[in-house]
Amino acid sequence: MGILLSITAAFLTTMILMPIIIKVFRSIDLLDIPDKRKIHRVSTPSLGGIAIFSGIIFALLLSTSFLDLAAQKYFLGATFLIFLLGVRDDLSSLLAKHKLVIQIFAAVLVVYFGGWKISGLNGLFGVESFPYGLNEVFTIFVIVVMTNSFNLIDGIDGLAGSIALLISLFFGWFFFSSGELLSATISLGIAGAVLGFLLFNWFPSKVFMGDTGSMTLGFMISTLMIQFLSVPIAVSSGLGITEPVSVCIALLILPVYDTLRVFFIRFYQGKSPLAPDRNHIHHVLLKLGMNHGQGTILLILFNAIALFASVFFQHLGDTVLILSIFSTTVALGIVLDLKVAKKEAARTAKLISSEVKLSKSA
Numbered sequence: 001m002g003i004l005l006s007i008t009a010a011f012l013t014t015m016i017l018m019p020i021i022i023k024v025f026r027s028i029d030l031l032d033i034p035d036k037r038k039i040h041r042v043s044t045p046s047l048g049g050i051a052i053f054s055g056i057i058f059a060l061l062l063s064t065s066f067l068d069l070a071a072q073k074y075f076l077g078a079t080f081l082i083f084l085l086g087v088r089d090d091l092s093s094l095l096a097k098h099k100l101v102i103q104i105f106a107a108v109l110v111v112y113f114g115g116w117k118i119s120g121l122n123g124l125f126g127v128e129s130f131p132y133g134l135n136e137v138f139t140i141f142v143i144v145v146m147t148n149s150f151n152l153i154d155g156i157d158g159l160a161g162s163i164a165l166l167i168s169l170f171f172g173w174f175f176f177s178s179g180e181l182l183s184a185t186i187s188l189g190i191a192g193a194v195l196g197f198l199l200f201n202w203f204p205s206k207v208f209m210g211d212t213g214s215m216t217l218g219f220m221i222s223t224l225m226i227q228f229l230s231v232p233i234a235v236s237s238g239l240g241i242t243e244p245v246s247v248c249i250a251l252l253i254l255p256v257y258d259t260l261r262v263f264f265i266r267f268y269q270g271k272s273p274l275a276p277d278r279n280h281i282h283h284v285l286l287k288l289g290m291n292h293g294q295g296t297i298l299l300i301l302f303n304a305i306a307l308f309a310s311v312f313f314q315h316l317g318d319t320v321l322i323l324s325i326f327s328t329t330v331a332l333g334i335v336l337d338l339k340v341a342k343k344e345a346a347r348t349a350k351l352i353s354s355e356v357k358l359s360k361s362a
Helices: 002-027 049-063 066-071 073-091 096-113 134-153 159-177 181-201 210-230 233-238 244-251 253-268 281-287 292-312 318-361
Strands: none
Touching (some): 002 159, 002 181, 049 073, 073 210, 096 134, 096 210, 159 244, 181 210, 253 281, 253 318, 281 292, 281 318, 292 318
């Protein structure tokens, strides 16, 4: 009953708040203004994450006992800190190093005080468990990287929200089936809030989630992933999950791949890895002529197929599954890049041909 209440309350709260946020921020002219770096053409409110966060918190207050909430005070406190960081960054951009310090502190709250940590890699690369102290450092690193990766994937209408919806629904099913009811309630609260947001964020978008939403969702999802990896293998096996690391990679393949992709391109071009550009995978789809809705549907379908494959082929083991998922993703990325290069070459050739004809006629 609490789980159904969580997803319903989160959805309704977010859906009710979203038009208010849009109207208020338009009235005070607090909008994301288009420029040469951005791909939207209409000034749009960008603090939709406020409604998402409000929906999640209200759902938890309704569906969870105060005793259970108190037991998760470090997780909730760290999430609130990341939420405030997102609001601050949306209102007035912070330097990357300042954001990084706050993200690390929030991760420390979860890991050292909350006890959320990755103890090992389930035998992947021969690592069953980390040496003392390394598990905390590795977990903090994963949380910070995934928080920022989720922020980077938020580039076209509906994409970040759709990925968050897929992941949270999967986690909700898994935690409910494994008896982790609090984690299931949190997961489905996220799903309900994101679904309410997507009603206003689908192409053409009326509101963006902003860093307020993307960093908050990235932080919460990364910590839920740690909880997913911490479920005893005997319980996971009963649900058909014997290789949880590969399932996590499949769930997060788009933000992970996109982050690695843009960092590699920027490094190759001699730019800062934090410098903004239009080399994200969603930009490639737009260059191929897709609109935001088409690009989001294609990417979320790929994500869903990767998740299905990782669950259905668990018998292959983490190593084979992870290599297969990554190699397939990279190969498809290369194919798309080649299509863009071919299209741009044809456009350039056409322009040159037109200029030659004009010069001859002159």
